[in-house]
Amino acid sequence: MRQAEPTCSPRLLEVLASKVHQHLGMDFGGPRRAELLRRLRQLAVEQGRDPATWLESLAFADWDDAQIQALIPAFSVGETYFRRDAEALDWLARHHLAPLLQRRRAAGQRYLRVWSAACCTGEEAYSLLFLLDGLLGAEAASWTLELLASDINAGFLARAEQGRYGQNAFRRNEEAFRTHYFQADERSWRVRPEWRGRIHFLRHNLADKALPNPGRGLAGIDLILCRNVLMYFSTEHATAALRRLLACLSDDGILVLSAVEAGLATQAGLNGFWAGSNYALAADAAARTSPPPLARTQPIQAPVVEFKFVPPAPPEPVASAPAQVEPDTLWRDAEAALAQGRMDRARELLDGYLARPGLALARRYDACLLMARSWADQQRSGEAREWLQRALDLDAAALPAYWLQALLARQEGDVTAALQALHKALYLDPDCSMLHFQQGLLLREAGRRQPGDKALRVCLGLLQSWAADAQVPLGDGLSAGQLRRLCEQLLEGRA
DSSP: OOOOOOOOHHHHHHHHHHHHHHOBBBBGGGGGGGHHHHHHHHHHTTOOOHHHHHHHHHHSSSOOHHHHHHHHGGOOOOOOOOOTTTHHHHHHIIIIIHHHHHHHHTTTTEEEEETTTOOOOTHHHHHHHHHHHHHHGGGGGGGGGEEEEEESSSSHHHHHHEEEEEEGOSSOOOHHHHHHHEEEETEEEETTTTTTTOOOEEEOTOOOOOOSSSTTTBEEEEEEESSSSGBBHHHHHHHHHHHHHHEEEEEEEEEEEEGGGGHHHHHOOOOOEEETEEEEETTTTTTOOOOOOOOOOOOOOOOOOOOOOOOOOOOOOOOOOOOSSSSHHHHHHHHHHTTOOOHHHHHHHHHHHHTTTTTOHHHHHHHHHHHHHHHHHHOOOOHHHHHHHHHHHHHHHHHHHHHHHHHHHTTTOOOOHHHHHHHHHHOOOOOOOHHHHHHHHHHHTTHHHHHHHHHHHHOOOHTSOOOOOOTTSSSSBHHHHHHHHHHHHHHHHOO
């Protein structure tokens, strides 16, 4: 028999959400309270604690650094790999780092300071080191290169300092890259000795207000990469963190965000520019002249979608839904559970929904697609793909399944598979602007700039007849005006 989950009063959960917001910057307000509760319960189980007792003590404890570190595993996303967003790295090499090095060289100032903020297990930081060594070549020894890499997770930093990685860290099939910079070490690969020890790894909480901090080297930075982390912050904390990071830049420096965080910058009144498949802000971003940002209540979530990480719960037996519950009620309850982050409950209800006799084909398709989304939100791509395939078996001409298929492939770094799924979706709806926009980004990332720009221009053409505040299909709240501006920025920044 399924055991009842430990209870947590709304007031207690409110206190916990407030503390997480205060100390980590993450927003678990409203319907996300259920997700917060599930994450903390899972952590309690993993640490062998009684969830109910621990949650109560946690709510009323003073959260010092040791307490925050103990909680970090519930909130850290360890999804990264080498040369992720390769187009952005290539853009940085050509359009920022190489010209900056040339100016410094001409002025007799042979120094450079780079910071990989939220570096996770170090793949991004080492990618930057390899890139800079390649740019400097034989003169590298005559330069003072300071490369800092920070993360809030002490465990991630320990792994980064070891410089040892498994096969999953190499997803771009670049054998020459791996052979040059790494040496085989039993079943893993380790950064070669000539590159180990050259990065200064330090623990830093991006919600911390103590920036700039010259004493720790966090000031006068020529390049800051802070990607795929501020999107988990509340708007208030993301805006404050962006302004603190900008204050850490040198006069020549830029801050690089992921494309999905471009809307956060716009919402904060900061005007940037596209850096390959990423979005960049100069030190004077608040004063830069550009069209005024469009009002928006939520961050833009379009170009590169990252499913939120939810620690998987232990498998539970599925109970059949009571016979007296109507299918429409089951469906509404499943959608509500999914919106609240209660994935297991959503799937239980969907199982009951699918078990109803006489369910129409279209309804079965919708349920299979919702099942796939529930698994995708937990980064369980295998299960998500199984349910996607069931949806496609029911309706091979249904666009949403191909859209989700493209997002899953993009999340896994498989640009080719993502483009194939988008091609099928565009066959079904050639007038969907969001499909053309995502196709343009992926083509540019794959190095196919000309067809990528063509797809962006098609997207712009389709948007001409749309009202600026109209929401675009598949845009997850993105307005036509905002999508139009993102396309224009990408095309204006063409090399």
